[in-house]
Amino acid sequence: xxxxxxxxxxxxxxxxxxxxxxxxxxxxxxxxxxxxxxxxxxxxxxxxxxxxxxxxxxxxxxxxxxxxxxxxxxxxxxxxxxxxxxxxxxxxxxxxxxxxxxxxxxxxxxxxxxxxxxxxxxxxxxxxxxxxxxxxxxxxxxxxxxxxxxxxxxxxxxxxxxxxxxxxxxxxxxxxxxxxxxxxxxxxxxxxxxxxxxxxxxxxxxxxxxxxxxxxxxxxxxxxxxxxxxxxxxxxxxxxx
Amino acid sequence: xxxxxxxxxxxxxxxxxxxxxxxxxxxxxxxxxxxxxxxxxxxxxxxxxxxxxxxxxxxxxxxxxxxxxxxxxxxxxxxxxxxxxxxxxxxxxxxxxxxxxxxxxxxxxxxxxxxxxxxxxxxxxxxxxxxxxxxxxxxxxxxxxxxxxxxxxxxxxxxxxxxxxxxxxxxxxxxxxxxxxxxxxxxxxxxxxxxxxxxxxxxxxxxxxxxxxxxxxxxxxxxxxxxxxxxxxxxxxxxxxxxxxxxxxxxxxxxxxxxxxxxxxxxxxxxxxxxxxxxxxxxx
Ligand SMILES: Nc1ncnc2c1ncn2[C@@H]1O[C@H](COP(=O)(O)OP(=O)(O)OP(=O)(O)O)[C@@H](O)[C@H]1O
Ligand SMILES: [Mg+2]
Numbered sequence: 122x123x124x125x126x127x128x129x130x131x132x133x134x135x136x137x138x139x140x141x142x143x144x145x146x147x148x149x150x151x152x153x154x155x156x157x158x159x160x161x162x163x164x165x166x167x168x169x170x171x172x173x174x175x176x177x178x179x180x181x182x183x184x185x186x187x188x189x190x191x192x193x194x195x196x197x198x199x200x201x202x203x204x205x206x207x208x209x210x211x212x213x214x215x216x217x218x219x220x221x222x223x224x225x226x227x228x229x230x231x232x233x234x235x236x237x238x239x240x241x242x243x244x245x246x247x248x249x250x251x252x253x254x255x256x257x258x259x260x261x262x263x264x265x266x267x268x269x270x271x272x273x274x275x276x277x278x279x280x281x282x283x284x285x286x287x288x289x290x291x292x293x294x295x296x297x298x299x300x301x302x303x304x305x306x307x308x309x310x311x312x313x314x315x316x317x318x319x320x321x322x323x324x325x326x327x328x329x330x331x332x333x334x335x336x337x338x339x340x341x342x343x344x345x346x347x348x349x350x351x352x353x354x355x356x357x358x359x360x361x362x
Numbered sequence: 363x364x365x366x367x368x369x370x371x372x373x374x375x376x377x378x379x380x381x382x383x384x385x386x387x388x389x390x391x392x393x394x395x396x397x398x399x400x401x402x403x404x405x406x407x408x409x410x411x412x413x414x415x416x417x418x419x420x421x422x423x424x425x426x427x428x429x430x431x432x433x434x435x436x437x438x439x440x441x442x443x444x445x446x447x448x449x450x451x452x453x454x455x456x457x458x459x460x461x462x463x464x465x466x467x468x469x470x471x472x473x474x475x476x477x478x479x480x481x482x483x484x485x486x487x488x489x490x491x492x493x494x495x496x497x498x499x500x501x502x503x504x505x506x507x508x509x510x511x512x513x514x515x516x517x518x519x520x521x522x523x524x525x526x527x528x529x530x531x532x533x534x535x536x537x538x539x540x541x542x543x544x545x546x547x548x549x550x551x552x553x554x555x556x557x558x559x560x561x562x563x564x565x566x567x568x569x570x571x572x573x574x575x576x577x578x579x580x581x582x583x584x585x586x587x588x589x590x591x592x593x594x595x596x597x598x599x600x601x602x603x604x605x606x607x608x609x610x611x612x613x614x615x616x617x618x619x620x621x622x623x624x625x626x627x628x629x630x631x632x633x634x635x636x637x638x639x640x641x642x643x644x645x646x
Binding site: 228230231234235236237238239240241244249252253255326328 | 446448449494496
């Protein structure tokens with residue numbers, strides 16, 4: 122325990138290192154996954170090709186990737202950039218499918234009616250499909266965040282400092298408290314980022330919050346009656362744009 | 363005026379949704395397309411705003427072929443209301459109503475102000491403006507859908523089974539509201555339904571469709587009820603049964619109108635033209 126009190130600064134520094142390593146990949150993988158996922162969702166042919174190639178990406182073992190990447194990208198093996206790129210690749214691998222699935226989950230009726238009132242396909246994507254895919258995207262992003270934070274510890278093995286350095290160092294020097302501190306700080310960091318994402322989701326998607334907490338109130342003369350589900354299913358018509 | 367000229371729509375070689383369809387939809391009137399499921403009503407409606415393009419034939423709005431118009435621009439000039447309102451679940455009521463004006467570049471403040479006025483027009487309280495669609499009843503959502511359809515003050519309003527998903531009492535209210543609105547606003551309305559009562563109530567012109575987008579009969583409700591073109595129409599409008607097959611019974615000098623199930627429909631009075639009296643009742 123005393124190790125922790127006397128090394129608070131070290132823990133804090135490694136936490137910041139860790140944050141610098143894990144936040145950019147989370148953001149970058151989201152930004153890269155949106156266009157790729159959208160492309161995958163748009164055309165049947167691109168869907169198979171894109172989803173299976175990003176799936177393969179995830180299958181690459183991390184250690185060899187850390188070693189091969191510098192050769193390809195031209196960074197040094199110990200550069201944090203190397204790790205950030207690798208983590209981004211893993212994030213993209215997870216997130217592309219999520220984006221594609223999220224976009225596919227948007228109610229076709231809403232899309233049809235958006236097209237019907239005159240959204241161009243560009244504005245429909247940004248103003249209708251992407252926001253409505255939001256809850257699915259958020260769920261995916263939370264997984265990416267937590268997995269990135271945990272993967273970033275691997276950096277320690279190749280000499281990029283992070284919270285992982287606390288357990289490699291603690292292991293080598295036989296300081297149990299340091300190992301435990303590394304693990305706990307990693308978990309706490311993951312939880313904090315996860316919480317931040319949930320909060321961000323609430324902020325950006327207020328409609329998901331209110332619909333569950335407030336009930337319909339009969340404020341107008343319209344009699345309040347449950348809406349029966351649509352009795353017929355309308356065949357979906359392709360929209361000419 | 364909207365005119366269909368020999369319009370055919372084939373989705374695949376064997377699915378003919380609409381077959382050689384010709385029709386004139388007069389301006390400032392309600393034309394109702396009615397027919398059973400799969401008779402091509404939605405397809406016809408969507409060809410007007412180019413959500414669907416015909417395989418052959420043409421559609422003209424005031425003499426202009428819609429094929430020559432840019433689809434997005436065309437759609438922004440036409441009101442479109444669909445079943446389940448089609449509202450954007452992530453936008454507040456007021457923003458839903460303001461959707462199309464905002465797309466057309468109307469300043470936000472003005473768009474919102476006009477949207478609030480439209481809520482009044484369709485009989486919705488302004489207190490609902492800041493709710494999300496999921497916080498409204500089905501009937502309220504439909505009203506918002508209508509308000510959104512009216513937001514760009516279009517000449518044409520396309521309505522695809524707009525009241526199909528609400529219960530009969532609310533539906534009757536919405537129908538009356540639409541008739542009231544139409545008196546004020548004088549739009550060219552194209553209304554799709556599979557409910558023949560609704561068609562007769564709302565339509566100045568009613569088009570009865572068979573499967574494959576074939577016209578069974580076109581006419582005013584009076585014409586169709588008085589002279590059904592064939593057996594199909596007669597049975598579709600229910601002229602041979604129920605509330606529409608009325609007959610007279612004489613009870614101690616008073617002539618009573620009775621439906622086919624023996625229920626009393628009304629009294630025949632001499633100063634009204636008997637045909638019209640029975641008809642009006644039958645058409646609700
Ligand atoms: N995108 C499409 N691809 C293939 N077939 C289609 C498509 N859209 C419609 N159809 C077919 O065209 C025919 C007419 O469909 P349409 O949706 O116009 O019918 P409708 O009269 O509106 O029916 P409903 O009352 O069920 O809404 C149907 O047989 C339908 O299956
Ligand atoms: Mg339909």
